[in-house]
Amino acid sequence: MLKGLLDLHNLLRWLILILLVVNIIKNFADAKKPFVKIHKKLGLWLMICAHLTLVVGLVVLGIDLSSLADRSTIMANSALRFKFVEHPVAMLIAIVLITIGKGVAKKDLSDMKKHRKSALLYLIALIIILAMVPWSTSSLVPGM
Template sequence: MQKGLLDLHNLIRWIILILLVINILKNYMDIKKPFAKIHKKLGLWLMICAHTTLLVGLILLGFQWVNLPSNINVMTNPAYRFIFVEHPVGMIIAIILITIGKGSAKKNISDIKKHKRSANLYLIALIIIMASIPWNAPMIPGM
């Protein structure tokens, strides 16, 4: 079960990265166009994938926490610190930014501001995600 959840978490990572790039480019390219239904749907799919991978990641974190030896100090071990602190905190911050970026579509502001705010928040989230991904993990699920 844990292997399947890890593969799902890994697969959704790629979907999120692709959706982030699409959302960023779409919002920057359409900055002078009305904030259309496609922008809202792309943002919604991004947010759904981000929240899904957050839930799967928290479940995986719980499994790892239960199996953690009791004499380990998480903060002094760089590998454990990354798994239990840096990765989850970075991803939670990125998902908060994605959610705020999606929420910009509902604000009563100009379409230009909606595009800029969404694109900028998605770009910051992308940078945080890229910094928080464990790049030593398999790139393709199941490998």
């Protein structure tokens, strides 16, 4: 089960990265146009993928933690610290930014501000995610 969940988590990374880039480009490109259904839909898909990744990540984290013999070594070992602390905390921050970015659509703001605010929040989330994905230890193709 862990392998399947990790593959799903791995696959969702690509969906999130693609949706972040598409959302950022669309919001920047349409900055002077009305904030309409397509912008809300793109934000919604991003949000669904981000929250699914969070849930799957939490389950993987729980399974991994319960099978770890000695938890007291986590902070002293850089690989374990990355896996159990740095990656989850940084990604949680990125997902919170995505959630706030999506929520901007519901705020009482001008359409231009909605585009700019969501694009900026998504951009910061993208940078955090790019920096904190375990690129060197994960397969680029889920399941391989």
